[in-house]
Amino acid sequence: MNIVVLVKQVPDTATERKLNPADSTVDRASSDGVINELCEYAIEEALLLKEKHGGEVTILSAGPDQATDSIRKALSMGADKAVHLNDEALHGSDSLQTAYALAKALGTIEFDLVILGSESTDARTGVVAAALAEYLGLPQLTLANKVDIDGSSVRVQRQTDDGYDVVEATLPAVVSVVEKINEPRYPSFKLIMAAKKKPVTKLGAADAAIDTALVGVANATTAVVDFAEAPPRAAGTVVKDEGNGGVQIADFLAAKKFV
Template sequence: MKIVVLVKQVPDSSLDRTLRSDDFTVDRESASNVINEIDENAIEAALALVEEHGGDVTLLTVGPDHATESIRKALSMGPDAAIHVVDDAIAGSCAVTTSKVLAAALANREYDLVLCGAESTDGGVQVMAQMLGARLGVAALSGARKITVDGANVTVERQTDDGFQTLAAATPAIVSVWDSANTPRYPSLKGIMAAKRKPVETLSLSDLGLSADEVGASAATSAVVSAEPRPPRAAGQRVTDEGEGGVALAQFLASEKFV
């Protein structure tokens, strides 16, 4: 079984993140960048499937030069190799144009499954699996909390607000996973050392048959046109109960349209 896992380097969601003042894109150069958290669940799901059925796992990322740091960390978890699409022209791409780059990188490669996190912490659009499925002409099973492979068929339990749905498709297929799918393994010292020697193939837009005017901010289908810092949190309203506390509370709830 051949599995490709999409990995994205994102600004650490536990720290303050800022937008660039010139184009309102995420300021990645000054941020503390890490692997997108749910992508680690996708890596773990891929490794578990290969341990059960045999095969190999390849990472695929689109990002600047410093994304190599996250690639090596992801490789230390156990994947066999990585592909890094890096080109200055890609900066500012939206989800639609990013899916074009990823689809071009996958188009001439053999794979049974492409796994990815259900969303990225810097975008949160939750559409990459569906976009890739449409571009590549394969099934896209989104929001999985469990993945089962039987021969040339894949079945997933999709997480919903009320429980789960069961979806099935023939491979090749795209599957996105939630963090409820598993607990990602910690890299061992052996894995960290081995990651330094694992192959990382670097590709440019020209290698994929794409031109600079097809990607980047100028080709983006959406853009942030303005941004303002979140206002400071206002102090709460305190009511001193001198026998009329219940009335004051009811009046407050009514004024805020809670009742």
């Protein structure tokens, strides 16, 4: 079984994230880049399926040069190889454009299953999986907290507010996962060293037959109209309890419309 995992490098949520005032896109140079958290769950699920059914796991990532660090991290978790889609024409692409570009890149890879996280921490649109499946003409199984493969079919438990639904489709298919599906493994020193020798194929827009008139910030279907930096954090309100501390706190919360 050939499984492709989509991996996105995002700004570290532990650092301050900024937008570039020149074009209102994410300023990736202002913070460290890390693997999107939900992508790690997708990688782990692909590795578990490989261990059970055999085959290989390929990482596919679209991003600038620094995304190489996250690709190597994914390889050090146990993936076999990677494809890096990197082209300046893709800069500033929105979710739909990204799904289009990824679909074109997937056209260069043999696969039975595509797995990705249900959303990213930098955009949180949660639409890439559905858009990707539409571009590929494949069934989508979203918000999976369990994945089972049986021959040529895939079955997932789709997480809902009340529990889960069971959804089944024929391979090939696109599956997006949630954080409850597994616990991502930590790379061992041996795998970290081995990852340095694993093949990473470089793709440009032309290599994937991507129409550059359909991607990039200038052609995006959505745009950031305006933004401002968050104001400095103000000093907190100190409540001195002289017998009426509870009332003061309740009044404060009511004034802020929290209660």
